[in-house]
Amino acid sequence: MTLTNATPFIAGNWKMHKTVAEADELVSQLMAASADMMEAEVVVIPPFTALNKVKNTLCESPIQLGAQNMYWEDQGAYTGEISPPMLVEAGCRYVVIGHSERRQFFGETNETVNKKIKAALYHGLLPILCVGESLEEREKGETMAKVGRQLSEGLEGLTPEQFSQVIIAYEPIWAIGTGLTATPEQAQEVHAFIREKLSENYGNTACSCAIILYGGSVKPANAFSLLKEKDINGALVGGAALKADSFIELVKESIRAYREK
Numbered sequence: 001m002t003l004t005n006a007t008p009f010i011a012g013n014w015k016m017h018k019t020v021a022e023a024d025e026l027v028s029q030l031m032a033a034s035a036d037m038m039e040a041e042v043v044v045i046p047p048f049t050a051l052n053k054v055k056n057t058l059c060e061s062p063i064q065l066g067a068q069n070m071y072w073e074d075q076g077a078y079t080g081e082i083s084p085p086m087l088v089e090a091g092c093r094y095v096v097i098g099h100s101e102r103r104q105f106f107g108e109t110n111e112t113v114n115k116k117i118k119a120a121l122y123h124g125l126l127p128i129l130c131v132g133e134s135l136e137e138r139e140k141g142e143t144m145a146k147v148g149r150q151l152s153e154g155l156e157g158l159t160p161e162q163f164s165q166v167i168i169a170y171e172p173i174w175a176i177g178t179g180l181t182a183t184p185e186q187a188q189e190v191h192a193f194i195r196e197k198l199s200e201n202y203g204n205t206a207c208s209c210a211i212i213l214y215g216g217s218v219k220p221a222n223a224f225s226l227l228k229e230k231d232i233n234g235a236l237v238g239g240a241a242l243k244a245d246s247f248i249e250l251v252k253e254s255i256r257a258y259r260e261k
């Protein structure tokens with residue numbers, strides 16, 4: 001499957017929210033609005049316990065399924081972990097790797113992120129690699145150095161062909177779940193840097209097609225201005241993805257931005 005940024009890519013990360021019944025209700029509401037979201041790649045990312053039920057409900061729907069994390073081994077004595085084949089079996093196409101909450105609370109490093117990316121690709125899962133700086137790093141002028149390192153270490157050893165299956169999400173940590181959003185200009189600056197940096201390793205053609213998402217308090221009110229920016233191809237959404245109305249509106253605003261780009 002070839003990834004393209006010709007349409008907006010909007011993924012809703014439900015984090016540790018939604019029981020199976022609640023997840024099913026939310027995805028049913030989203031499916032009812034599928035016709036309004038056809039011009040976007042829409043992905044729902046429920047907790048592990050709801051993957052199976054959501055997949056069954058989605059059935060042939062164009063809405064895609066993703067997981068929030070995985071371990072890099074296929075199986076073994078790794079209590080509490082989930083393997084790539086388990087996610088494939090559950091019907092996932094995408095998997096989030098290296099979310100800042102995983103890095104901050106669960107000790108993920110660029111090295112473990114790299115192992116997970118390689119394992120995901122090996123099993124045909126499309127990884128969404130999250131990168132981003134803290135407020136302190138931004139204030140010290142270290143944003144590009146931090147993001148650059150997360151990219152080079154997280155993607156270490158990937159061939160251009162493997163890279164073409166990876167989605168990048170730029171998520172400034174200070175903007176996640178805080179209500180603070182990077183301005184479109186701040187986000188665009190980092191997105192342009194990411195595209196430029198990746199083209200050094202993977203070539204201009206691959207990088208002009210690469211999907212680079214922005215994440216950090218994206219909501220219906222700011223999706224249009226963010227997605228109008230040249231290098232912003234979509235959004236990874238937390239809070240605003242938990243209610244059908246706001247998520248659907250956000251997808252519609254993203255489509256509107258893309259039409260006017």
Ligand code: PEP
Pocket residue numbers: 013015171175176177178179215216217218236237238239240
């Ligand atoms: C996220 O979960 O990746 C995220 C960006 O959350 P929020 O939209 O709530 O800031």
